[in-house]
Amino acid sequence: MRKFLLIVTLLIFSMQMFAQIEINGKVTTDDGDTFPGITVSIEGKTATAVVTDDEGNYSIVVNSESDVLVFEYVGFQTQMQTVGTQTVINVILVVESILLDDVVITALGIKREKKALGYAVQEISGEDITSSGQADIIGAMQGKVSGVNITQAGGAGASTRIVIRGANSLDPGAENQPLFVVDGIPISNSTISGDLSPSAGSNATSTSEQFGFSNRAMDINPNDIESMSILKGAAATALYGARAANGAVIITTKSGKNGKTVINYNSKITIDEVVHFPEMQKTWERGRLSTTDLDSPPVAINETELPPYLYFEEFGYRRADVGAKFYNNMEDFFKQGISYNNSVSVSGGGEKGNYYLSASSLSQEGIVPNTTWGRKTVKLSGSRNVNDKLKTSASVTYTNSGGIRGNHGDKSYMSSMLYWSGSVDMSDYEDENGAHVTHPYIDNPYYLVNKTSLEDDVNRVLGYVNVSCNILENLVLSYRLGTDYYSDARTYIVPGAEVPGEQPLDLASQNGGYIVEERINFMETNSDLMLVYNVDITDDFKFSAVLGNNVLDSRYDRLNTRGENWASPNFYDISNTTNKYSSNSDIRKRMVGLYGNFRFEFKNYLFIGITGRNDFSSTLPTENNSYFYPAANLGFIFTEAFDLKSNILSYGKIRGSWANVAKDAPAHRLEKLYSAGTFLNTANLTLDNSLGNSNLKPEQTTSIETGIDLRFFANKLGIDFSWYKANTVDMLFPIPVANTTGYSTILENIGELENKGIELLITGKIIRKQNFNWEISVNYSENKTKVIELNDELEEIELSNGLGGVHQKLVVGGYYGDMYGYTYKKYLNEDGSESVIINEDGRPTIDGDTALYYGNSNPDWTCGITNTISYKGFTLSFLFETKQGQMMSNEHVRNLIRQGKHISTEYRPTASEGGIILEGVNLDENGENPVPNIYMIERYRHYYKFRVTSDADEMIEEASWIRLRTLSLTYSVPQKILSKTKLITAASFSFVGNNLWLSTEYRGFDPEISKYGAGSNSQAYSGYSTPNTRRLGFSINLTF
Amino acid sequence: MKKILINKSIAVMLILLGILSSCESFLDVNEHPNKQTIPSLTTLTTSCIERATNMNYLLTYYANRYTQHTSSVSGSSTDQFYENRMSTAWSNLYIGLLSDLNELKILATEKKASHFLGLAQVLNAAYLGAASDFWGDIPYSESFKGNENFTPAFDTQTEIYEEVYRLLETGIENLKKTETNFSFIEENFDGSFDILYQANNEAWIKMAYAFKARFLNHWSKTSSFDAEEVKTAIENSFSSYTEDADIFYNDVDRSPYYGIILDNNTGNLSITFADYFIQILNGNIYDKEIDPRLAIIADTTVLEHNGVFTGHQSGSGDSNPETDLFFTDNCWHFGQLAANQMMTYSEMQFILAEVEINNGNKTNAFMAYERALRANMQKLGVDDVDIEAYIVDTEVTDANITIENVMKEKYIAMFLQYEAWNDIRRYDYGVGNETYKNFELPVDVNPELNGEFIRRVLYPMSEKQRNGENVTAAEGGNYGLIKRVTWDE
Missing domain, CATH: 2.40.170.20 (TonB-dependent receptor, beta-barrel domain)
Structure with missing residues (x-):
């Protein structure tokens, strides 16, 4: 009698054990990482859910071999595993293929899967x-x-x-x-x-x-x-x-989404x-002088004596020589x-x-x-x-x-x-x-x-x-x-x-x-x-x-x-x-x-x-x-x-x-x-x-x-x-x-x-x-x-x-x-290179007939x-x-050059200092026999205002x-x-x-x-x- | 069952048909809401006259610089006889004036409105001929055909002039017609559409004869010149300066010459009086007294200068405001309301004087010369006393009058008229004859012309790019600024 009861008890006990299987395991990502908080649950019985610990370990009790475990975590593909005869189930989670199942809105509001x-x-x-x-x-x-x-x-x-x-x-x-x-x-x-x-x-x-x-x-x-x-x-x-x-x-x-407000x-x-501001020259004052004038002693600029057209061009004397202050007007203007x-x-x-x-x-x-x-x-x-x-x-x-x-x-x-x-x-x-x-x-x-x-x-x-x-x-x-x-x-x-x-x-x-x-x-x-x-x-x-x-x-x-x-x-x-x-x-x-x-x-x-x-x-x-x-x-x-x-x-x-x-x-x-x-x-x-x-x-x-x-x-x-x-x-x-x-x-x-x-x-x-x-x-x-x-x-x-x-x-x-522009007349040398043609006034002329290509x-x-x-x-x-x-045409720098304000116009040696002799060639009256240019620019103003500002080489830049x-x-x-x-x-x-x-x-x-x-x-x-x-x-x- | 199905199908088809047919009218919204498709005689006429006056201005703006009546103060190379194509004038002529005139002629012909047709023909002739005086051979007979002809061929100047004379003659005929639809003066028209002559047929007829005289006179150096024809035309034209073809502006639509003053004042320097013209007026060239017209034409109150007045030297670069007389709105020709003169009685009489001298008839020449001179001075508002004093000072009589006298006075009267350039070309800028004393080449003149004076303007780039073959054919050999137009050869 006692043996029978023991066997029955053992059987009942083992049946219960069989009905309450503890499954253990570790959840990792395919990188080998472990996350706490990964949900493990029995399919259909969400109340049974447990979460992984800091090492990714979990422990859950299932009732039968046919139960299916569901492993879920945000950002990863949900995985399911039938329990079967295993008691240790390790799972590797793969990153969710968001982009694959992604739904995009196409024409007419029609939703389509991107794939x-x-x-x-x-x-x-x-x-x-x-x-x-x-x-x-x-x-x-x-x-x-x-x-x-x-x-x-x-x-x-x-x-x-x-x-x-x-x-x-x-x-x-x-x-x-x-x-x-x-x-x-x-x-x-x-x-x-x-x-x-x-x-x-x-x-x-x-x-x-x-x-x-x-x-x-x-x-x-x-x-x-x-x-x-x-x-x-x-x-x-x-x-x-x-x-x-x-x-x-x-x-x-x-x-609005379903759920609470x-x-x-x-x-x-x-x-x-x-x-970002353009760089301006601070050396030169207002005026319209030439290199020869610059050699004479500076005359103090009195505003009432200045004819109107001299007001905004800066081809004058050195600021230092006439004691003129420099105001950083452009930068101060923007707030x-x-x-x-x-x-x-x-x-x-x-x-x-x-x-x-x-x-x-x-x-x-x-x-x-x-x-x-x-x-x-x-x-x-x-x-x-x-x-x-x-x-x-x-x-x-x-x-x-x-x-x-x-x-x-x-x-x-x-x-x-x-x-x-x-x-x-x-x-x-x-x-x-x-x-x-x-x-x-x-x-x-x-x-x-x-x-x-x-x-x-x-x-x-x-x-x-x-x-x-x-x-x-x-x-x-x-x-x-x-x-x-x-x-x-x-x-x-x-x-x-x-x-x-x-x-x-x-x-x-x-x-x-x-x-x-x-x-x-x-x-x-x-x-x-x-x-x-x-x-x-x-x-x-x-x-x-x-x-x-x-x-x-x-x-x-x-x-x-x-x-x-x-x-x-x-x-x-x-x-x-x-x-x-x-x-x-x-x-x-x-x-x-x-x-x-x-x-x-x-x-x-x-x-x-x-x-x-x-x-x-x-x-x-x-x-x-x-x-x-x-x-x-x-x-x-x-x-x-x-x-x-x-x-x-x-x-x-x-x-x-x-x-x-x-x-x-x-x-x-x-x-x-x-x-x-x-x-x-x-x-x-x-x-x-x-x-x-x-x-x-x-x-x-x-x-x-x-x-x-x-x-x-x-x-x-x-x-x-x-x-x-x-x-x-x-x-x-x-x-x-x-x-x-x-x-x-x-x-x-x-x-x-x-x-x-x-x-x-x-x-x-x-x-x-x-x-x-x-x-x-x-x-x-x-x-x-x-x-x-x-x-x-x-x-x-x-x-x-x-x-x-x-x-x-x-x-x-x-x-x-495509952008086009004009540049200086050039002379074609024997070796195939080109030299800018310079006239007796020291300046080149623009070739206004030939529009050249300057990029896009x-x-x-x-x-x-x-x-x-x-x-x-x-x-x-x-x-x-x-x-x-x-490529872009830099019109604001061009206009600064035109007024003698841009930094590139700063170098203005006087005539006695040798002036500026541009690189180029002088030709004879038949337009031949090029010799390296010997003429000095007489008036910087004419050069900058009328030549440089029509030169696409100067204006169009990357x-x-x-x-x-x-x-x-x-x-x-x-x-x-x-x-x-x-x-x-x-x-x-x-x-x-x-x-x-x-x-x-x-x-x-x-x-x-x-x-x-x-x-x-x-x-x-x-x-x-x-x-x-x-x-x-x-x-x-x-x-x- | 079948019946219901058939009824249903019919119903569906009817609905579909209904939808489809209303579809047509639903889409019928493409008429332009703001622009008209049907023109009218009066509004087209106003536009044509407006464009003609603008053409007058655009041609004069450049022509007077070549005659050194005016000169550029911004260093423009035009004055130095460098390349000049006058593309604005060209496009205003073809896509503005001649195109609207073409529309007016078509509409007037369709409606058998002879007076309107005549008016259109006169304006057409006037500026077609003027354009040919500037550019030589120009397109006309193949123009205005829309997308049937993108590249009109060029007519020769001879052909253009033939057409000009034909237009003037037919125009005069049409203006004279008494049996016509839509005659000028009718219940519906109060004449205000005609901003030039207020629908006065006589006035238009006289103007037509005046243009005829002007155009005939261009051929004075050629063998085809017929002095009698010119005199007949002059007789039929204006009888006093009150009949001049002048347009007056108001302060909404201001004189384009006033616009020059505004440009000068805002730093977009344009033109002012040229020194040669001022030297004529202040008596220096002929060593005479100051012309009373100087104070009226130029505002001499602005500069003191001990009574010495100068203009801006032609071809010289920047202006010198200390010495150059500038246009102000106190000048007769430059106020906001100043007249834009298209054709004057004064010019007619000067032509008559020129013709009579060349015929050897000094008495008639002197009478015409005096009439012309007085008309111009009276028109400018000079006092009678001053007029008489001036005439005495010139020391010209019916015994000693020469072509030089005539052309000198004509030169003054032709201030702000492009015809002055035609005159000076006919007399070769005074080279080899006694006219235009001391007239010199401009400063820094284009060396490529080898000391020659300018004889024409070049075809615009837009024409070369879009009608290149015909332009090249028209240019012919030796094409350039010194190639003379046909009547100048």
């Missing part, structure tokens, strides 16, 4: 944008995205320009920037210069040269952004049609300062710019839907006195799951932005400052009566920025409603209606003489002062009706289709009123002007598109996509306003197909695409037009110089792209490489024709441009330990835009014109952005390297960026640079401390610095700032606009 795409897409997260230190979304992309060229205009609120994979239109006025889409609604990113010139008194060729206006994408609050997808080639944008022939930036805004607060303060940016959001959601509400305020003071920019936004969006078949969502965003802009270009504070002599204190700009203290012919920059103002005030509303309905299990019908509306009110005031007898502003000298009131209204509505179908034909073979219809209505109008000649002083309203001018400019456009996209997926490793779109455009002739264009792309994950995965190569995919996209014509260009005006109070009508064309065709781009995406070492190293070639034909261009035809230009479809390039993205998780992480990301791109063909009559197309004869033109066989204003290659290092709660991130090979674009240090408060507050769920503090270090050979100001704003296709000139800054900022981010 399924046959073309290159790059994503930037909202956090990358806000941590960049830049206030606008395009600036935030600098150095991070391959295949894009980003340039800036300077000044508070000034625009940033982005071109993806090169320009693809010949017309210098054409738009080459990509389409911007927010939550599926195309929005305007235009930079409108308007028309702010008076009837007389300004030499500016266009207003875009004169002010730094904002591009409209600056209205977006970066804190509202969840992610941005950059679609680069035609294959990616085929679904958007004509609008996206230049690529697309797809922006997705944040939405989240409140986020972000506050940032930044300070801007100019740190520190400061900006405050605050943003708060409340969001939440659940099964029924979600919501997101945010508000932000940015206010910025520029580095130029009396310049500002600000932006206030309010956004409310939400979605609701009406039932399990019907879902609705809507969003409204209101932005108010604007500021006070400084003058750039001709008659700006910059152009006056480049003239202003270092012998006169510029800050002394008003006398005791308030009258303008200045040189004749130019303004005092302080007076200018204090007296004139250009204010713009933009009110913008972006909104959409979206309804989607699961008609059938695999069929979804969705409809989206969205509108982008803004009004932009600009007021530009140029006072006349306010104090009797004072010298008025240069701009007012020929018209008595003026005011311009411009009112711009823009509204675009998009309607998209889509049918989406998904079906698994077999387990291995999936098919999905999108069919859609898009209707677009766009209207723009700009009303411009100008009053000139102030009647009474000091009252600046248009009613107080004597002469009034008025004009109106409208653009109307409508488009209807039908599109289809079909995708085939085979066994999760072969993906084929086919797109077709047909557009009907109002801007093309009615009998020929429809055009169709297809695209196809293929992705093949060969590591899956041929089972090549290994420890070294964990993923490999090749991709290729072919696409054809068409761009329609600008509106209202089909007919012969007359413009009305008045002259001597009588109405007149004149034939437009540019002849339209009733047979316009759309521009066509055909592009092919191939690429390879490889991951190594368990996804720790990724290499993504693309090569593309895009050819555009039938580009619309107003061909300059001989004036004797009666027209200056005739609009035709001509030519061919070819964009070719490569993009490389390398990402590496170098160190991944419990408390220490180091990641690196490198992007590299090259792009060249070649002019393959123009047309039979045209040999070249002028792209832009700068100072001193420097210009850009497009020639067959050349590249977009676009970079040969660009590269950005981001390192992110985190240790415990600290994250240090730094981005080095470089652009190499671009503008390559390397800079530390961003350096940021962020501290995230650890959970341990935060949980004590019971309120704050996340908190971080960061310091961000932009442009902390710059290395460039370019003389003077930072070459990144272009003379023209984002709306211009010419970025080859620098000077005349507000310089670039170094920025330091501090921000706090709190989440409740």
